Amino acid sequence: MTERAPRVAPSVLVGIGSFAAVGTYTLIDSIGLGLWTSLGPGPGLFPFAMGVLLVAMSALWLIQELRSPSEAAAVVDRRLVIEVVVSLVILAAVMDLLGFQLSMFFFLLYHLKLRGRRSWVSSLIIAVAGSFGAFYAFNYGLNVALPVSAIPLLNTIGL
Amino acid sequence: MDIFNDLLGGFAAAMTWQNLLFAFLGCLLGTIIGVLPGIGPVAGVALLIPLTLNMDATGAIIMLCAIFYGTAYGGTITSVLLNTPGEAASAITTIDGYAMTKIGKAGAALTIAAVGSFVGGTIATIGLVAAAKPLGELGLLVGPPEFFALMVVGISLLVALAGKSMVKAVISGALGLLIAMVGIDPVAGAPRFTFGMDRLLDGVSFVAVIVGVFGLSELLSYRKDTATANVHAPNFRSLLPTGKEWRRSAPAMARGTGIGFGLGLIPGMTGSVSSLLAYGAEKKFSRHRNELGKGAIEGVAGPETANNSHANAALIPLFTLGIPASPTIAVLMGAFLQQGLTPGPTLFTENSEIAWAIIASLFIGNLLLLVLNVPLVGLWTSILRVPSSILTALILLFMVIGAYTINFSVFDVFVMIGFGLLGLALRHLDIPLAPMVLTLVLGPLMERSLRESLEISQGDFGIFVNRPISMVLIGLGLLILFSPLLKLRKPRALTEDPET
Numbered sequence: 001m002t003e004r005a006p007r008v009a010p011s012v013l014v015g016i017g018s019f020a021a022v023g024t025y026t027l028i029d030s031i032g033l034g035l036w037t038s039l040g041p042g043p044g045l046f047p048f049a050m051g052v053l054l055v056a057m058s059a060l061w062l063i064q065e066l067r068s069p070s071e072a073a074a075v076v077d078r079r080l081v082i083e084v085v086v087s088l089v090i091l092a093a094v095m096d097l098l099g100f101q102l103s104m105f106f107f108l109l110y111h112l113k114l115r116g117r118r119s120w121v122s123s124l125i126i127a128v129a130g131s132f133g134a135f136y137a138f139n140y141g142l143n144v145a146l147p148v149s150a151i152p153l154l155n156t157i158g159l
Numbered sequence: 160m161d162i163f164n165d166l167l168g169g170f171a172a173a174m175t176w177q178n179l180l181f182a183f184l185g186c187l188l189g190t191i192i193g194v195l196p197g198i199g200p201v202a203g204v205a206l207l208i209p210l211t212l213n214m215d216a217t218g219a220i221i222m223l224c225a226i227f228y229g230t231a232y233g234g235t236i237t238s239v240l241l242n243t244p245g246e247a248a249s250a251i252t253t254i255d256g257y258a259m260t261k262i263g264k265a266g267a268a269l270t271i272a273a274v275g276s277f278v279g280g281t282i283a284t285i286g287l288v289a290a291a292k293p294l295g296e297l298g299l300l301v302g303p304p305e306f307f308a309l310m311v312v313g314i315s316l317l318v319a320l321a322g323k324s325m326v327k328a329v330i331s332g333a334l335g336l337l338i339a340m341v342g343i344d345p346v347a348g349a350p351r352f353t354f355g356m357d358r359l360l361d362g363v364s365f366v367a368v369i370v371g372v373f374g375l376s377e378l379l380s381y382r383k384d385t386a387t388a389n390v391h392a393p394n395f396r397s398l399l400p401t402g403k404e405w406r407r408s409a410p411a412m413a414r415g416t417g418i419g420f421g422l423g424l425i426p427g428m429t430g431s432v433s434s435l436l437a438y439g440a441e442k443k444f445s446r447h448r449n450e451l452g453k454g455a456i457e458g459v460a461g462p463e464t465a466n467n468s469h470a471n472a473a474l475i476p477l478f479t480l481g482i483p484a485s486p487t488i489a490v491l492m493g494a495f496l497q498q499g500l501t502p503g504p505t506l507f508t509e510n511s512e513i514a515w516a517i518i519a520s521l522f523i524g525n526l527l528l529l530v531l532n533v534p535l536v537g538l539w540t541s542i543l544r545v546p547s548s549i550l551t552a553l554i555l556l557f558m559v560i561g562a563y564t565i566n567f568s569v570f571d572v573f574v575m576i577g578f579g580l581l582g583l584a585l586r587h588l589d590i591p592l593a594p595m596v597l598t599l600v601l602g603p604l605m606e607r608s609l610r611e612s613l614e615i616s617q618g619d620f621g622i623f624v625n626r627p628i629s630m631v632l633i634g635l636g637l638l639i640l641f642s643p644l645l646k647l648r649k650p651r652a653l654t655e656d657p658e659t
Contacts, residue, residue: 015588019330026337026352033344033351040614043344043351046336046606053333061326076587081379084555085576091559092572104559108552116548126549130556143213144564 008065016058016065023054083115099149099159105131162292169515172217173523181218182520185225186527192226193233193245194539198554200230200246200487201596202374206557208366208494209564216498217513221520223494227487228280228470228521231430232528235272235463236539239265248430248466251438255451255458262454266397266536271408271456272463273532279416279468280525286420287475287518291507294479298504303611304622306481308632310605313482315636316427318594325640327590335595338363339602346610364571365493367562368599371575372592373486374558376582378551398533400456407447408460414440415464422465423472426484429593430466430473437465471521477502478514481604486596493600 026047033044091107108127112118118126138144149155172178192203204226211219234246239256252272259268301309318328341352342362353359400408415437422428422436441461442448451458473484481503483489495502506514532539562575585592598605616622624630 012588015584015590019334022334022337029352033349034347036618037347040618041610043347043349046609047340047351050333050336050340053329054337057326057330057333061324061330064324064326070589076380076583080381081583084375084379085580088555088559088572088576092569092576095563095569095572100563104556107559108556111552111555112548116546116552118546118548122549126552130553134556134560138560138564142210144209145567146560146563147567147569 008069012065012070016062019054019061020058023051023058026051026054087111096147097150099154100146101131101135101159102149102154103131104134107131162288165511165515166288166519168512169517169519170522172512172516173221173519178218178221178516178520179523181214181222182225182524183527183531185222186229186232186524186531188222189226189229190233190236190528190532190539191542193230194236194542195245195550195554198374199377200227201490202370202377203230204487204490204494205366205369206374206561208490208497209561211494212497212564216500216510217516219498220491220495220500220513220517221524223491224474224517224521225524225527227491228467228524229528230487231280231467231470232273232276232532233539234466235276235459236269236532236536237543239268239272239459240540241543246430248434248469249463250431251434251462252459254438255453255455258452258454259456259459263397264454266393267400267404267456268459269393269536270398270400270533271404271460273529275408275412275415275460275464276467277525277529278412279419279464279466280471280528281522282416283420283423283468283471284518284521284525286472287478287521290475291479291514291518294475295504295507298480299508301480301504301628302626303608303615304626304629305632307605307608307612308623308629308636309480309482310601310608311636312632312639313426313476313484314594314597314601314605315639316425317597318427319639319642320427323589327588328594331585331590331592332594332598335598336602336605338368338595339599340606345603345607358568358570361566363574364562364565365497365599366565367571367574368578369490369493369596370558370561371578371580372582372585372595374554375575375579376586378554379579379583380586381551393536398536404456407456411437411441411445411457411460412464414444415461416468419465419468419470420472423469423484424475426476426482428469429485430469433465433469434462437461467525471525474521478506478518479504481506483597483600486593489596489600496600 030044030047030051033047034042035044035048036042087107087110091103095103105127108130109123112123112126113120116123135146138146149159173182188207189203192198192200204223207223207226211222214222230246231248234244234249235252235256237243237245238249238252240260242253242257244250244253256268256272259265314332318332319325337352339362341359342350343360344351350360418437418440419430419433422433438458438461441457442451445451445455445457447455447457473488476482476484477488477492481501483492492502500506500510500513558575559572562571563569565571582592612622613620623633
């Protein structure tokens with residue numbers, strides 16, 4: 001065991017760095033927007049103040065961390081994050097093309113059957129209700145239109 | 160009796176069958192959100208905003224308000240039966256509530272909690288009725304500089320109270336303001352931070368951001384340590400508390416109402432703080448304080464009354480001054496704005512009928528929850544038996560629909576995903592999310608009042624200190640922000656507040 005103080009966690013450094021970067025970007029960008037016009041405060045004034053705040057707070061946070069590093073944060077379940085985020089991105093990417101019903105049906109099936117290991121029967125029932133059922137409930141019940149497929153063949157059969 | 164007539168008119172408007180149905184649905188959905196551990200009130204209300212977009216303003220707000228206070232009821236159920244709070248504000252109830260379940264008194268605990276919630280909620284709503292007119296009139300005297308100063312106070316309170324580190328809370332607040340600024344600048348019409356994307360000219364969709372930051376990130380940070388619960392609903396007979404339990408609860412409810420009401424008025428105080436302090440009050444003042452922790456009814460009655468009294472009292476600053484006191488109320492304020500209503504003093508002059516109908520519906524909703532909650536406890540517990548994989552899939556389904564329907568665009572689904580990841584990162588870095596929501600909603604209003612003030616004064620910042628009200632408010636805000644330097648200790652209940 002060395003007697004040196006524990007080091008600042010890498011994720012915290014990345015966090016501080018990103019906030020400082022966002023702050024700096026905001027500072028520069030808001031100067032371009034114009035801080036002051038002949039009429040008074042310009043569109044850049046408020047963002048400029050926020051940029052100053054972000055940069056200043058990042059610096060303060062860094063000093064605090066260097067003095068006494070915060071405890072390690074809870075570990076994230078990476079697999080869960082990747083599975084959920086990737087499936088959502090794919091869903092969003094194909095929703096306009098395949099329509100809400102088909103894309104949501106496969107999305108739900110993935111989460112219920114493949115990830116959740118539910119039985120085929122319950123997976124299918126919930127997936128159908130959540131995709132085709134939700135589509136009709138929203139379209140006709142609540143008057144909220146969910147997207148239909150952009151592919152003519154699917155579109156004509158109501159998907 | 161001017162107010163009385165207004166309120167009667169409100170009841171007439173709230174009692175139409177559609178509005179009653181909306182209040183009922185809101186209570187039902189709110190309780191479900193409260194029962195489900197994976198989704199909190201902030202994300203819950205945000206998720207359901209899209210459902211209300213095609214409804215008339217009164218019905219929409221009635222439903223969303225009902226969802227909001229319904230969550231406070233629902234959170235109790237899991238606290239008592241499972242020892243896991245459905246909502247942060249019910250966390251303290253687990254101590255005596257679950258202890259009561261273990262000695263076979265779950266039914267009495269749930270009934271007392273529901274009655275206490277009803278009492279607290281109703282009394283706080285009476286407070287809202289009484290305060291609405293005078294505070295609203297006071298609010299009308301407020302010009303842009305005072306309004307700006309008021310928001311500074313609200314935000315600095317939240318920043319000072321949220322989480323452990325003020326530096327992190329300020330970062331959260333600044334991020335919210337920056338996100339709010341994306342799009343066409345409201346005064347000069349210049350596009351800001353749109354990165355050349357036309358889709359961003361209207362700004363980032365508020366609902367998509369909230370659903371991402373609060374809902375999706377919560378789901379992503381979920382860990383598989385909770386197995387599907389084995390819960391049993393108490394049978395109907397055991398739901399009736401004994402006469403002794405009623406007598407012991409009454410003083411606890413009175414204390415809880417007072418604490419919740421007082422704290423609910425202060426921006427930055429969350430329901431959790433109220434329920435923690437109410438529990439503390441029972442420990443100090445209750446005649447049975449030595450039984451606390453072993454299944455004392457006071458330990459349920461006090462905190463549960465306090466958090467509902469808080470939830471309803473927190474609507475007072477929103478209705479009269481246009482200042483949201485907590486993240487959930489900020490989301491509710493977002494819903495008002497989406498419906499073209501501006502909460503605040505002008506609400507009672509411009510949309511007086513809607514305002515009073517909503518207030519009347521608060522009474523109706525609290526009554527509905529009392530009637531719904533206790534007899535339906537079997538239904539709520541059966542929701543808890545739904546396996547988590549099915550719940551996750553269904554919550555994801557609602558998030559996607561919610562984000563999509565706000566502008567009928569897949570773009571907002573991507574926004575939701577992006578902000579879900581941001582929320583996860585913020586949680587990981589221990590940055591409180593509450594200041595961000597508040598500034599996200601208040602940002603545009605705050606900027607507008609700042610710039611209007613400076614236009615009035617022709618660029619002289621002195622306007623904020625030359626006017627007495629704004630000078631006092633700005634001074635107060637600065638005092639709060641610099642309180643760490645003055646070594647003012649905040650109570651422990653606040654640092655441990657799980658909601659921020």
